[in-house]
Amino acid sequence: MSDVAIKLAKSAKRLKDIAIIVPGAFLTFAGYSIYEGNEKFYREYVMPFTHKFFDAETAHRLGVLAAKYNIVPRKQKTPDSPILSSVVFGREFSNPVGLAAGFDKDGEGVRGLTKIGFGFIEIGSVTPEPQPGNPKPRVFRLKEDKAIINRYGFNSEGHEAVYNRLKDRVTEQDNCLLGINLGKNKSSTDPISDYTQGVEKFSRLADYLVVNISSPNTPGLRDLQGKQKLQNLLDKVIERRDEMEVRKPLLVKIAPDLTDRDKEDIAAVVTSRKGYVNGLIISNTTVRRPPSLKNPSKTEEGGLSGPPVRDMSTKTIADMYRLTNGSIPIIGVGGVSSGQEAYKKIRSGASLVQLYTALVYEGPPVVKKIKRELEELLRRDGFKSISEAVGADVKL
Numbered sequence: 001m002s003d004v005a006i007k008l009a010k011s012a013k014r015l016k017d018i019a020i021i022v023p024g025a026f027l028t029f030a031g032y033s034i035y036e037g038n039e040k041f042y043r044e045y046v047m048p049f050t051h052k053f054f055d056a057e058t059a060h061r062l063g064v065l066a067a068k069y070n071i072v073p074r075k076q077k078t079p080d081s082p083i084l085s086s087v088v089f090g091r092e093f094s095n096p097v098g099l100a101a102g103f104d105k106d107g108e109g110v111r112g113l114t115k116i117g118f119g120f121i122e123i124g125s126v127t128p129e130p131q132p133g134n135p136k137p138r139v140f141r142l143k144e145d146k147a148i149i150n151r152y153g154f155n156s157e158g159h160e161a162v163y164n165r166l167k168d169r170v171t172e173q174d175n176c177l178l179g180i181n182l183g184k185n186k187s188s189t190d191p192i193s194d195y196t197q198g199v200e201k202f203s204r205l206a207d208y209l210v211v212n213i214s215s216p217n218t219p220g221l222r223d224l225q226g227k228q229k230l231q232n233l234l235d236k237v238i239e240r241r242d243e244m245e246v247r248k249p250l251l252v253k254i255a256p257d258l259t260d261r262d263k264e265d266i267a268a269v270v271t272s273r274k275g276y277v278n279g280l281i282i283s284n285t286t287v288r289r290p291p292s293l294k295n296p297s298k299t300e301e302g303g304l305s306g307p308p309v310r311d312m313s314t315k316t317i318a319d320m321y322r323l324t325n326g327s328i329p330i331i332g333v334g335g336v337s338s339g340q341e342a343y344k345k346i347r348s349g350a351s352l353v354q355l356y357t358a359l360v361y362e363g364p365p366v367v368k369k370i371k372r373e374l375e376e377l378l379r380r381d382g383f384k385s386i387s388e389a390v391g392a393d394v395k396l
Helices: 003-036 039-053 056-068 110-116 159-166 191-202 221-225 227-243 260-270 307-323 339-347 357-362 366-380
Strands: 086-088 091-093 097-099 120-126 139-142 147-150 177-182 208-212 250-254 279-282 303-305 330-333 352-355
Touching: 039 056, 039 357, 039 366, 056 110, 056 139, 056 357, 097 366, 110 120, 120 159, 120 208, 147 307, 147 357, 159 191, 177 191, 191 208, 191 227, 208 227, 221 227, 227 250, 227 260, 250 260, 260 307, 279 307, 303 307, 307 330, 307 339, 330 339, 339 352, 339 366, 352 357, 352 366, 357 366
Parallel strands: 097 120, 097 352, 120 177, 177 208, 208 250, 250 279, 279 330, 330 352
Antiparallel strands: 086 091, 139 147, 147 303
């Protein structure tokens, strides 16, 4: 064989080796970055890849399955900083960042989700009987706006299936609290019964329960936010809660699309007597469409979440904190994707915060990012704990 042929053969072997090594190295790097929860890698590669090849609902389903089978970044090596811990409605939270209801509707992914770094996870909404929700397509990404519009319509496997899935779970083992968000069936003629059934079914399993009366995707649901209907509903639900062997905190989730009168009425009901309602979740998605929205899917019906609802939610938090004189703990939801946004909600009156849409665009590492940034802001401003910062910007 000539020298030229030998050199060509060697070059071909090198190219073959490179062709094997380079993809292998990339896959190794990608796997390591996913396992380690690399924020930039998720934000710039993993989530855009997911969006390119899967529609919004399929991607959502894959996310739940990943959590179910524990295909998530590894658990953080060190415990949360003590400055992030707090006691809210009698429960101790290791950090104030939680997962909002709507991501894991049926409690399938609780095991994996606890590893991501949340201080608490809220599943649901869970309805008494199974129901499919609204027809597909029913969830849309507004990529330019970093937002989501959904009209799922309380798709749920029902009380029995969710209870059986969670009945052996012991919350204390993973230091991540569990909330269960209760909804009513679309065809129900007795919504009060739907919620009292939920209290009966899940009081033993949940660290707190939520009466969700603010989803825009179930006909007539938001009417329950009216003063008299809300009073009647809560009287019965709380009566049933108080009859249970284990009395769990009860929260009410409200909409951001409320008039000043609506807010005053809700505040009057939830503060009507001590220990009546243990907390508010503010807020659900909005049916409004800010003129700043760019994506063509902005015309789709459903609830809008993410940055476009951020300011509306924060204002409602401050208003309700003021109207309740800071006596009712608030979980702030809507547009939380950074420590700064979480901090603003806390200074406006929220004791805890939740996220959902941020997961769609940044993936699981967004949780540790928010906690890190929030801790830095608290220390910068001289606070020794989250509790000291709650309502700092609201004059009572």
